[in-house]
Amino acid sequence: MKQSEAAPELERRRYYVVDQDIARRLKYDFLNKDDILIGGSALGTHRIQLRDLEFYYHVGLPPVSGTPILKVGDRRGRSAPLDFYGDQRFFASPRLKRLLLQFDSSAFEFAECKTLDGKDNDIEPYWWMEAVRILDAVDEPRSNFIRQTENPFSNRDAVDQARYYRLNDIVMKPDVVEDSHVFRLAPFSQRMIVSGDVVDECRRQKITGIVFTPLQHPSVLDCKKHLLFDNYPYWTKRGCC
Numbered sequence: 001m002k003q004s005e006a007a008p009e010l011e012r013r014r015y016y017v018v019d020q021d022i023a024r025r026l027k028y029d030f031l032n033k034d035d036i037l038i039g040g041s042a043l044g045t046h047r048i049q050l051r052d053l054e055f056y057y058h059v060g061l062p063p064v065s066g067t068p069i070l071k072v073g074d075r076r077g078r079s080a081p082l083d084f085y086g087d088q089r090f091f092a093s094p095r096l097k098r099l100l101l102q103f104d105s106s107a108f109e110f111a112e113c114k115t116l117d118g119k120d121n122d123i124e125p126y127w128w129m130e131a132v133r134i135l136d137a138v139d140e141p142r143s144n145f146i147r148q149t150e151n152p153f154s155n156r157d158a159v160d161q162a163r164y165y166r167l168n169d170i171v172m173k174p175d176v177v178e179d180s181h182v183f184r185l186a187p188f189s190q191r192m193i194v195s196g197d198v199v200d201e202c203r204r205q206k207i208t209g210i211v212f213t214p215l216q217h218p219s220v221l222d223c224k225k226h227l228l229f230d231n232y233p234y235w236t237k238r239g240c241c
Contacts, residue, residue: 014215015214016195017193017212018210019191019210019230021084026081031069032066042088045063046060048186050159051162051186053158059130059131061111067113067114068112070091071120072085072091072116072117072126081123082208082209083096084096085126089130090130090192091129092129094125095207099201103181103197106133107180107181110128110129113126131183131184131192135184137172137176138170138185143167145170147164147165149165151165164187167188169216169234170216181195194212217235223240
């Protein structure tokens with residue numbers, strides 16, 4: 001499908017970067033991480049090349065030798081476990097997993113975790129999850145972003161010239177994204193991207209522990225819900241939020 005032939009709804013689709021809600025961040029413990037990671041490595045099993053460069057990264061779940069054991073929630077029992085935990089690793093509650101699979105069943109790898117609440121009681125299993133779909137989907141001439149070369153710690157080489165440091169106002173290529181609702185961007189592989197449809201349903205179901213950075217002009221609800229998204233300074237300078 002050529003970009004000019006892309007369905008209008010794909011042209012209008014909104015996208016967001018997923019992150020943990022630092023205002024509600026509760027501690028979680030991956031209790032047996034050191035015991036089950038084979039060779040101590042947390043690298044995923046999918047090796048991806050960045051464009052045509054001599055640079056590779058890994059996505060997906062790493063090989064493990066047993067069932068992950070996860071502890072979530074407040075040890076004093078004052079608050080329920082959140083639906084989403086993680087920074088480098090993502091863990092999802094059963095209802096968050098069901099929600100995500102409703103929109104995009106082929107975007108993820110999941111591993112079931114034996115799960116304990118803060119008082120060491122068994123609860124319904126959470127899921128270690130990783131988005132494994134990689135797309136090089138940004139229409140760069142029509143988008144506003146900062147390259148990794150602007151990072152003070154950048155090597156300023158060809159790899160950092162290709163990678164993104166921050167996404168501000170992003171136009172995706174509909175012919176690349178097509179019907180995907182969840183993916184990672186090849187030059188921004190450390191973060192998970194979801195469609196506005198996913199975000200709307202997360203908000204409707206009051207999914208906890210998760211925030212969404214808008215990759216387009218923030219809506220009133222975006223500004224009301226999350227004033228700490230990564231590109232907040234970019235949009236406030238333009239009179240938003």
